[in-house]
Amino acid sequence: MKLLVVNPNTTASMTAKIAAAARTAAATGTEIVAATSAMGPASIEGYYDEAFAVPGLIAAIREGEGAGADAAIIACFDDTGLDAARAAVAIPVVGICEAALVTAGQIAKRIAVVTTLERSVVPLEEIVARYGYAARARVSACDVEVLALEDAGSDARARLEAEIDRALGLGADAIVLGCAGMADLAAALSERFGAPVVDGVAAAVKQAEALVALGLRTSRRGAYATPRSKPYAGVMSPFAPPAAREILGSD
Template sequence: MRIVVTNCNTTREMTEEIVHGARTAAGPGTTVTGLTPAWGPESAEGWLDSYLSAAAVMDLLRTYRGPAYDAVVLAGFGEHGREGVRELVDVPVVDITEAAAHLACLLGRRYGVVTTLERSRGQIEDSLETAGVARNCAAVVGTGLGVLDLGDAARTEAAFLAAAEQARAAGAEVLVLGCAGMTGLQRTVGEKLNMPVVDGVAAAVKLAESLVELGLTTSRVGSYQRPLPKRRVWGADGAGEGGQERGPARLG
């Protein structure tokens, strides 16, 4: 089984960290390939970055020319593009935001999300609402750290623990890492907090594996039908595109 994991930003070092976490979670026989957008923001923080990132990730997948893959994991917490990618490719698409939330709901009555900057709260809340899991979210709490600040492990852990206490005070019984760049942090903070901490990258990889093994993929009835045939111009690609987007490996 091959899973493609897309970073939501152009920072390759972050892609490498995400892929490391994904490979750690993946079962025997699963190959993980990381993809980094060729254009877009170096870190996704705010609505503008998020929409730009969504277009860049879809462009990345439509022009993909690598080995065929069985599932896509979108490694951008609270970022846009999930629904568009499901129209674009013919394999299961699992977003780390909803994957983490769904698993958290199996572990406790209410969960809390600890993320980066406070400005990301609105996007995350909207994404959880769209995924149907917002009702169980006790709080989304920011650490005050930017995405590119997460490389400082000691600072990140301290900020996470402080924010986690706020989430627990709001009623959270389970915590979710609210950024793909936090992958791996669950192993250290979980013990210190004495509560389950869900990493979205690991959760998405395991759910993607399960969908492939069960022979399930995105429904083409209703919302996620194939894109309507029409001319589409992608940025500098003046040639435009037809109804069937070129690029993504389609497994049938």
């Protein structure tokens, strides 16, 4: 099967890291196609950046679906645009935050999500709550800018480790890495701390493989109904939803 992994920020070096993590996790027979969004912020740190990452993300997912992807993964821990993307395409779409939580929840009772900046804590708490993990997961930040994770000379790793240490001391049983830019660190951190450390990119690859293998597609009932055809204006007009038939194919 072919899985599209979209980095919704526009920093290609991060895409490369994400793609590598995805390929390591992929099953034999799973092809990983990685894409960097062509529009939007260089990193996604909080509500504002999130909002502007969505059009490029949707464009990339639409394009990937057209090129034959069986499922798509949104490789930003805010699960930016996840609900819009699920409504937009027929293939399943997996968010790395949701994937990481459902994975960690099957091996641990109390989960610590460690993200980058304080400004992302509340946005993550909101989706953690929406996914149903508020009572089991605590979100905190290690005070590292996202792109500092791309800079080998920064103290990002040390700050992340300090925060993981603190989270375990507060009672966490497992750690979830709260940024796609940490995807290369899970194994080493797990070994260092003697506790499960879950990377959302790898977790999402397995969830996407699962949905495809099970033949499950996003429900078209309720909130994920195919967008109604209507005019879109301005630079957004290319995103106008065509008739449902065109989106979902003729069957």
